[in-house]
Structures are given as C-alpha cells and as structure tokens.
Amino acid sequence: MPASPTRYDPKTIEPRQQARWADANAFVTRDTGRQKYYVLEMFPYPSGNIHMGHARNYVMGDVVARHKRAMGFDVLHPMGWDAFGMPAENAAMERGIHPKGWTYDNIATMREQLKLLGLSLDWSREFATCDPEYYGKQQAWFLELYRRGLVYRKDGVVNWDPVDNTVLANEQVIDGRGWRSGALVEKRKLNQWFLRITDYADDLIEGLSTLDRWPDKVRLMQENWIGRSKGATLWWDVAEVPAFLANAPEGQPSHDRDPIEVYTTRPDTLFGASFIALAPDHKLTRTIAEHRPDVADFVKACAQTGTSEADIEKAEKLGVDLGVRVRHPFDPEKTLPVWSANFVLSTYGSGAIFGCPGHDQRDLDFARKYALPVLPVVRPDGTETVEIATEAYVGPGRIFNSDFLDGLSVEEAKAEAIRRLEASGHGKGATIYRLRDWGVSRQRYWGCPIPVIHCEACGVVEVPADQLPVVLPDDVTFDVPGNPLDRHPTWKHVQCPSCGADARRETDTLDTFVDSSWYFARFTDPTAAEPINAEAANRWLAVDQYIGGVEHAVLHLLYARFITRALSDAGMLSVKEPFAGLFTQGMVVHETYRRTDGAWVEPTDVDLSNDAGVRSARQRSTGETLIIGDIEKMSKSRKNVVAPAEILESHGVDAGRLFVLSDSPPERDVQWTPGGVEGASRFVQRVWALFDGFDPDASASDQDAALIRETHKAIKAVSEGVEGFRFNSAIAKLYAFVATVRDHDGAGGAARREALSALARLIAPFTPHLAEECWTRLGETGMVLDAAWPTYDPALAADDDVVLPIQINGKRRGEITMPRGADPKAVEAEALANPAVQAYLEANGQSIRKVIVVPDRIVNLVAG
C-alpha cells in the first residue's frame, strides 16, 4: 500500500509550479509554423488592483489558451495595459501625485497580482498605451489616416463643464451636471478632431454578417448603433415667408428662396402631409427667433428640457407656427405650414420633418394638439378606408387619397414616390445613419498627444516623422482646472516644420478608445519600428478568441473594427475584422450586507448562519444583526468586494480559478459564495488524493474496461465543454469523473494509469498548478502544460448495453436493457414482453396501436 494520503498545500505547491514555468520561459510565444491561435482578453485599465471580474475574464482566456496549446497550436496570449485616461489625472488633482507615477505604480502592483493567478501569458510582449514607444507609433498611423482624409477638424458640440473648464464625455454628465464639479453642463461648440468612421458605416454593417463567432446580441447592438435607414430627401419650395425674411439680397442664402430640406423614410405617405416641423435649433427657426420673441422663448424653453429618459417620456409635444408656408412637391397648388417642434432633433437627418399625422404617432399627437389636418393615406389590405382617432396607423396596406400612388402597396409607393421626386427634382432616394463621426479630441493631459502643429501661415502641419513621438512633458501642474498641456510654459511653443515661423503645438490629446483600437495588432510584434509589422500581423491576426465584458459592445468593439479597416485600407494590415471570435462574459456578483442604519458591511466582517434553510447575518466585529441585501456586481460603494488575493491566501489559486468558472455559464453572472470556493477546494484535495494514492509500480494486470470507458466518456464531455465555452459543464463532468475513478478501487493498473493521465491533462487548463503536481506524481518528467490533450476513442467511450426507458403514451412505465445498436424489431419484441408493460395494459384494458423505437434512446408505445 502507498503511504497514507498527504494534504495538498497550495501555498507551497502553487509558487513552486509558477517558478518552474518561469524558469522554463514556458509562456513565451512559440512560433513553430503550426496552426496559430490568438487568444486575447480585453486589457485592463490599471486602476490599482486586480479584482474578481478581471480574474474571471483572464482565467477564461487562460483555459482557452492552455487547451489550444495542448491541442498543438502555436498560441499567442499577450497582456498589456490600457493606461491613459482620467482616473490618473483625478488622482493627480486629489492627491498631488503625477499621473505617470500613479499609473506605472498601479501597473507594477497589478502585474504581480496577475502573475499570482498562474496565467499562461507571454509577458515579454507587455506594453502600456502610455509608453511613448506605443503612443508614438499611434501618432504615426494617425498622421497616415490624416493624409488619407480620414482625420479632420470641425466645430463640434461638446459637453462643457464651466467650473472645471474642460470637455466631459457623455458618461461624465450625470443628470445634466458635471460629475466632479456639480456644475450645469453647457453645450459648447468647439473645434475638434474627428475620425471619419461614417465613411465605413456600410462596411461596418456588412462586415457583421461575417462575424459568425460573435454573439448575435452584440452584432445587433452594433447594427442598431450605426442605424442605417433608407428613405428620401425632399426639398420643399417656399411659398410664403414673413415680411422680415423677404427680399434677401441676391447671391446670399435666403430663406425666402432656398427650399427646406426634409428626410423621410415614408415618401409613400407624402400626400398625407399636413405640416413641416423644424428642430428648435434649425437655422430657419433661429433666424425667425431673432424677429419674433415668442419663437425665441420657445427655442429657449426647448434648450432647457432635459434629455433623460424620464424627461422625454413626460415632455409634451410643443411647437410654434413660424409663419412660413411651403409648396407640396407633388402639388404646387397645395401649401403647408412650417412649424418648429420640440420633438424634432437637429442632429438627425436635416433637422426637419414633414408631419403625416395619419401614419406617425408623434405627428398625430402634435396635429391633435394644434388642430392640424389629419388625412389618412394608407388603409389596411381588405378595407376601404381607415379611421384615425388617437392612434396612427403604421402597418402595411394600400395607398389611397394619393393621386398617382393610389392602389400601390406601401413598398411600391415608396419606390414610385422617389422616382417621381427625382424626375421633378424635388427629392431623391437617400440613406442616412445614426452613427456620427468620432470626436477624438480631449482637452486633457494624460492621453496621446495629437501630432500636429498649427501655423499662422501654413495652417495645420504634421509633425515630421523624425520628430515622433510627440512626448508628453513631465513637468505639469494640476492645481488649477483646465488642460495642463495648454498652460505649460514652453511645450506648445514650437517652430513650424514647414516655414520655420513661430507656431503652436496641438494641445488636445486623443480619446483613450483610440489607444485600444489597435493594441491587438501591436501585440503581434510590440517592438517593430513600424506601427504594425505586416508579416507578424499577417501571421497572428485576426484574434481567434477575444473575451471581455459586453459593456464594450458598441464602443471599443466598433472603434476597433473601424480602425482595423482604416489601417487595412492604408496597407498596414491585411485583415478587415480584428476579432474573428468574441465571447462576452458575465460579471462576478456578491450578496450585499447592511446594518439597520443603512451602512454597508464587508463580507469579511459578516458571519452567516443557516438554520434549517433560514439564513441570517451578523456583523462579526459588533455582533449586530445585518440585513442581507441584493446580489450585485462587486463594487467598493456596496462593500461587497472579495479580492482575489484573499482567496489565494485561503484556498489557493486553483480553487479560485475553478470556482469562478464552475458555478454559472461563462456568459452569465456568477455569484461569489464562500461555500462555493470551499467546494472547489475540496475537489482539489480529492484529485490530489487520487494521485497521491497511486502507485506507479503496482502492476495490476486486470484491464478495468468500465474505467477505461468512463475515461473516454469524460475526455469527450470535457473536450466538448471546453470547446463550446461551457466551462461549468466541463467542470461538472470532471467532478463526476473524479468520483468515478475513486469508486474504481485500486492503487495501480494500466486502466487506472490511463484514467489519471487523462485526468491530469483534462484539469490542466482549469487548475494548472494541481495538474503539474499530479503529472509529476505519475512519473512524467515534462510539464503537463506541454502534454498533448487526451483523445477519446468513440468505440471505447460507448457502453455495450443501453438502458431504454419504455413509455406508454408518453409516460415512463418501465425500462429494458438492450445491447447497443440492437435491432429495432428485437427492441420492440422485448418492450412488448416487458412485465410492467403487460401489467399496465391489463390494468387499463388497453392494447398497443403503434410502436416507436428510437434506436439506443427510448421506446414509446401508443396504446388505446
């Protein structure tokens, strides 16, 4: 007998195995010309600590990476830092630390924390986006896109915080106020840099159909975000204007001559038009407001209406008649009033609509309020007319009341209306998008400087290639609001590279989403002289499996797709889509605990008890009874955070890795529970006990066929689970397999060795430290990391006999055991002869009408 089992001690074994990997440089990317596999998890922002959500994300990627490696792929699995951004500047303002020091300190801390997780990451490729080496390359391709016309400057409307003197991102505006200053945010027009993402709108939509390993949800979200809609642009000739607009001087834009442009998706309903409505900040509305106080008041009131969901819900349809009339494009004799209305958005289409109250709910609400005509022009098929009371009819049907469109279907009428509009020059078919160009200017310090120089004489001048990177100055101050780059005494004062005159360096920096839009390409050769080494990128891209949170469904994932296409068109890349496979994982959530006075209490300060199913909580430090609250995302404000470090300390890395993957499907949230980790920890001990009790020298000659069969079944199930991203199912199968191996008594023997050898390799992606230790215990000299993934033999995995349930009329009444693949006739005979079946038929006085035999599955008897 082998010695009595020893306890597996993660605290000594895990560091030992990690040292072994480090000594062997085991995770440096191996490129041997085999099939490649690029696994990438969304790189972290270095906020200070690795939290449980990071851990789950990276462990998932690690399972994939280790499995692919075992499958014989050359695997690229790098890690870096999305290191520019506001928190560093906020820390600088609040604590007087330099953003650079703060960021690199955090990176150092988090790198060590990540390393403790035993991830198979190639750290030799690490970089941070705030490394001048990285952002300099970004500046280089930014200029290339500038030369290609994809970068431009224009006045854009931004959220401006008047107290902090800075632009705020939409996410930083909370209920109309700056999140830091609390000041009411103003809309301000500012000259900003934009990337022409709208050039790629169609491309980005078409590309979605090629992303068959992306979640449908994310593809749909992107499609909706781009928001392509097809319709027509119409021009309405002006018939009447107020006196103050008439007789504008020749050659100047004039509202009495220029037609009003309107976009519609329903040109088929044009004969039902009863008014035109302009946005409150439409240029004609504003011009009239200069002459009419009532219009000016209206515009002002609209500007103050909130844009939150609740505000919009409550907001009444309001408008004002502008005193202008326009001619109907299909009937010049017919004129319509022009209003300004609060529900028309200046940012969509041309900021003007035609109102067709019969077939648009908003238009109807508006028409009813201001007593405008309602003329229905679409009737449902099979009816002669349609009554419009308080609900517009928006369904399909036939056109009527519409002259030459009468009798056509909605779709036919759209096409015919556009044809007529184009013929008369009053309109044309048009496609418009919700997507707008990407404003990338930030008036902030801690970001990638935009590499241009403004010269009085030459205009915008590129920073010459030999002067890149444009490096951020270190000597900046954060004691006053605003952009430290702009008030730096010398940094922005330069000579024009073109004419040599005094010039001004651009002080805006790039949105940090630019930084994360190409890092995956840089990882393929992070030291290349060019931004992207084409050969390396060609070898490794696209990313085969990308893993991250769904919160980036439109932002990062759309930007990265755009930049990839732009760089590809610039000849720097040869893929159009950066991420061939995408997986969006769920969050790690935890129960919350509050005192009766409402204060949150950390889990480490909570004693839980469970008496016959009734759970209660007490505060450990005070003994006070606590309220068990909702299960929510781990957050500092709720204090329901469990740090990965605590788990490593108490149960070891492997138990923690196992648990975050075992309890829920990867795409769903997983609830962290102390009991759950203990369960995983017990499993680790059980596995070790199997290996520790194994005697490699014992040479039992019996072949345990059942154990071999179970082994092959487990290989099949675990492999399928890992490949299908069903890690929880794979782990459940491993638990069951371990119980099976344990139940097959014996210290040695060939079957047992085969079972344990497979087990060590199957657990390796999940609990790599334990797996190494077990592998060594089997007498193997190499690392399980490099061992081939076990293969299963379908013949060996199949049971000889199958238990077939017998149903009568769909209810289970008995079962028979038959050889696998038995002749259906034989199965039928056996089923009919079954005593339970006979008893049932006799008791109910029924006879068999029909027999359905599903081979090796089930027998159903239809009786009556």
Added chain:
RNA sequence: GCGAGCGUGGCGAAACUGGUAGACGCAAGGGACUUAAAAUCCCUCGACCUCGGUCAUGCGGGUUCGACCCCCGCCGCUCGCACCA
C-alpha cells in the same frame, strides 16, 4: 415605446439536433470515525399522498407517439437603444 435575452428544487445550475427533467456544486437533515472538534467518508434531499402512484421546467392554449426545447397568446425580470422622421 422599439429591439434582444431570460423564467427549471431552499440556492447556483444541467439536460448538445424534440427522447428517463433536476447531472455537478452549495445549503440543509441523518449517520460513521473521534474523549471532543476540525477534516474526511456514507445516506437522504422537487411537491403530494394510501409507497404504488399522482402532479411538477412562469401562466394559458396548440403541434407531436413524445415538449424545459417548436408554434400562438399572456405575465414577470434583465440588458441595449430611445421623440431617429
């Protein structure tokens, strides 16, 4: 409002293409070992009853020999977008 997803034991969940619902884990109850505890191991664990059954996958219908799975209609929850013309 529009779009998408999800509703299965006390809890997290499983059931792959329609074929034995509840694998695996947690919690709970009982037992073994121990002076005791921890650890470990064994048993029970959807509900109800006459212990052979009956009812059970949000609710109501339908298709099918057979439905957690497909179809129709509701209810509830979550997420995304939102006065998008």
